[in-house]
Amino acid sequence: MTIKEINDIYRDVRRLIGENMLSAAISALENLIAHVGDFRYQEEIAEIRNTYSMMLHYFIEGVPDAKRREITVQLAARLERLNDRL
Numbered sequence: 001m002t003i004k005e006i007n008d009i010y011r012d013v014r015r016l017i018g019e020n021m022l023s024a025a026i027s028a029l030e031n032l033i034a035h036v037g038d039f040r041y042q043e044e045i046a047e048i049r050n051t052y053s054m055m056l057h058y059f060i061e062g063v064p065d066a067k068r069r070e071i072t073v074q075l076a077a078r079l080e081r082l083n084d085r086l
Contacts, residue, residue: 001035006086013083017076022052025079032086041082048078 009032016025026049033041052075058065065071 001032006032006036010083010086013079017079017083020072020076022072022075022079023056025083026052029079029082029086036086038086041086044078044082048075048082051075 009028013025013028013032016022016028026045029041030045030049033039033045051071055065055068055071055075059068
């Protein structure tokens with residue numbers, strides 16, 4: 001993967017986070033981790049994916065979640081930090 005491709009993904013992830021498209025941002029970072037081969041971050045992205053999936057599951061089930069917005073903000077911040085490190 002070239003530096004240009006990595007930079008394009010970086011910008012795309014920032015845009016996705018800004019548009020609150022966290023699932024797409026997670027997928028892009030998972031793809032980047034796989035292509036770059038830096039597997040130190042796999043556990044972290046898996047944890048983010050799991051938290052997002054649980055939050056989405058509760059939302060679909062109609063479970064009231066007073067902390068949903070707070071968790072969304074925290075996930076976005078974690079994705080931004082991970083994106084910066086990658």
